Amino acid sequence: MIESTITIKSGKVLSQMFLQYSFEEKKEACTETVTKKSDLPIHDDCQQAYVNLIPHLILLCEQELVNETIEKAINNGIDDIEEDTSYFKDYRVSEFKITGSANSEGVVISGKRYLTSGKSIVLSTPFIRWDDEDYKFISEFTEAVEALREEVYQYYNGKHAPMPKQESFDFGEDNMDEPLNKPFMKIAGDFKKIMEENDITISVSAASNDE
Structure with a gap:
């Protein structure tokens, strides 16, 4: 029996509810990179894992300076993203990509900032290594990315939101x-x-x- 190990390498939210993701599958004789795209809606836990990366997107893209609200969200997560009064309502994270290997491995996260004009700008962080000492919250950032990778892995294993009922x-x-x-x-x-x-x-x- 051939054993394999799955390592999630990327995940991108499509149409705000579906997922395209890639992973490395290490088998006995080789390592394969696989990309999949699914029309199954992502679970709320996966959505939340993307949301919890918003404070890091803000800081790493230098959109705002660190403050009490951002630091609290980094430590405790964001639970009011859908409310008009949310500090983070104008931001979304939709993608992460992990590249490199061993001591040089790191990640880029991407998303959007919605402007008062109704338009939006695309934001992508620099490549951030897991041992980046220049970022004050690198430990919390690494933990948040790992939490998201786990949710994408669970999606791969069948964890998704219920399918919407068809109207009759x-x-x-x-x-x-x-x-x-x-x-x-x-x-x-x-x-x-x-x-x-x-x-x-x-x-x-x-x-x-x-x-």
Whole structure:
């Protein structure tokens, strides 16, 4: 039996809910790099792990100076990102990439800052090594990245948010009495009848696009 070890190397949120990720798979004879893209929605824990990197994105991209609010978020995480009053509401982290090896390994995280004009700017940190002594919060940063890698690994193993329920449309005859709806409902009723007679069902889903 061939044993393998999975090491997550990157993760990128697509359309705010899906995930593209890569990993190295070390087998007995070789190491393979695999990239996957899934249409399964990411779990809230994974979303939160991305959110918790926002203070580091802010500081490493020199968007703001360290203050009490940022330092508190680094130590305790962010729990109000969806609120209009959140200090961090204008920032998002959507991607991390780990490169290098051994003592030279490190990471780049990327995201966006939303401006008052409604537009946004892309932010990417410099390459930060795990032993970077110039960054005051390197230990907390490393821990936050590792927490995110673990969530991406769990996603790889099947941990994701529940799939949204498909909406159903009622073409029942009860609606045929509405005068304004009669032309449309007659067509819909005929269509429904044809589908039933031919034992055909249709499911409708929205296609997901990259950012």
